[in-house]
Amino acid sequence: MDIIITMRSDKPIYEQIESQLKEMIVSQKLKAGDPIPSMRALAKDLHISLITVKKAYENLSRDGLIETIVGKGSFVASLNTEQLKEEKQREIEALLSKACQEAKATGIRKDTLKELIDILYEGELL
Amino acid sequence: MTSALQVHHLTKKYPTFTLQDLSFDLPQGTIIGLIGENGAGKSTLIRCLLQMSKPDQGEIEPPIKDFNQLSYIPDSCVFPEILTIEQLEQDFASIYKHWESAKFWDMVKRFKLPHKQKLKTFSKGMKVKLAFCVAFSHHAKLLILDEATSGLDPLIRDEILDLLLEFIQKEDHTVLFSTHITSDLEKVADYILYIHEGKKMFMDTKDDLMEKYVIMHCTQDEYQKLPSSKIVRVIKQPYQMDVLVEKKEAEYTFDTPTLEDLMRMYSKGEKR
Numbered sequence: 001m002d003i004i005i006t007m008r009s010d011k012p013i014y015e016q017i018e019s020q021l022k023e024m025i026v027s028q029k030l031k032a033g034d035p036i037p038s039m040r041a042l043a044k045d046l047h048i049s050l051i052t053v054k055k056a057y058e059n060l061s062r063d064g065l066i067e068t069i070v071g072k073g074s075f076v077a078s079l080n081t082e083q084l085k086e087e088k089q090r091e092i093e094a095l096l097s098k099a100c101q102e103a104k105a106t107g108i109r110k111d112t113l114k115e116l117i118d119i120l121y122e123g124e125l126l
Numbered sequence: 127m128t129s130a131l132q133v134h135h136l137t138k139k140y141p142t143f144t145l146q147d148l149s150f151d152l153p154q155g156t157i158i159g160l161i162g163e164n165g166a167g168k169s170t171l172i173r174c175l176l177q178m179s180k181p182d183q184g185e186i187e188p189p190i191k192d193f194n195q196l197s198y199i200p201d202s203c204v205f206p207e208i209l210t211i212e213q214l215e216q217d218f219a220s221i222y223k224h225w226e227s228a229k230f231w232d233m234v235k236r237f238k239l240p241h242k243q244k245l246k247t248f249s250k251g252m253k254v255k256l257a258f259c260v261a262f263s264h265h266a267k268l269l270i271l272d273e274a275t276s277g278l279d280p281l282i283r284d285e286i287l288d289l290l291l292e293f294i295q296k297e298d299h300t301v302l303f304s305t306h307i308t309s310d311l312e313k314v315a316d317y318i319l320y321i322h323e324g325k326k327m328f329m330d331t332k333d334d335l336m337e338k339y340v341i342m343h344c345t346q347d348e349y350q351k352l353p354s355s356k357i358v359r360v361i362k363q364p365y366q367m368d369v370l371v372e373k374k375e376a377e378y379t380f381d382t383p384t385l386e387d388l389m390r391m392y393s394k395g396e397k398r
Contacts, residue, residue, distance in 0.1 A: 012333070
């Protein structure tokens, strides 16, 4: 497993950890039931504070992506296809939102944007 | 969260200095950084925790009576320097209730410390590493460091931060780390307790402190327009006003503060 963190990002460290683990879980690189490092072990290996890791894990737990069992450790939760789809949809919404903002800022019309999506979806520009 | 220690209204008076009404919890299983200027009261506080000084008022719960559970690493070497590690180890075996000889020698080997050389020939870094070998080998649950890493090079300090993270792998192990080297705390501390002129200025998680505030740099005019409720602290500089505000109030030019910046704003800054 690779987790890259940088002190020089605008993104707080707990968010960096959270989004990388989330990506691995949603893309199924980490499967349901796979163990993930204990909070303390991860803090030690990343050379950061326990509480930072704890925050990331608490958020992932809250979002139903991991489960922590006292005395056993933390594991990837079993996500059904619906949940995975929802997660992906959320990410795509965020990306589209950015595309819309940039389009508006540079005066590109909604119709042009919609056309672009059609072309890209059909794979014609790739 | 469970507390390793709770301090209630601790007061200690000296002729020129008073530690006033300190109350805080040390959450178990974490690293708590203790910061403050020289003379702020950090060492006085630690002496009270170690029962080396008796407070005039207040309580420490539970009182640290069993030194088997405690490891204290101060600025200077506490071991008799005419002894060798081999000789010291025999003393420890008889002093401590649960002395883990194998673990001790393992760590000594890991740090490549010589067994038969007198401690007075050791560098400061070697002496501190020895102190850690001892700390890990007698079932200590609370580790108190008082400027233990000052004067050490950045590489050794980094190794020591690793050791602290290793120490808290067990959930009932806690570290109180008093240091001027705030950059070390920015890396691994869970909580920061800031003492200034004998009083507790704040105790918060390091992440919240680093994310909650910004230092705004603005002109005199811009500063005058700020409502007082937004201003946590302000310092007047020759060409700008430095204003500590919550992140959500940030405007103009601003920087994320380091722990050092926060200390500077709190100790030298004023409320409007």
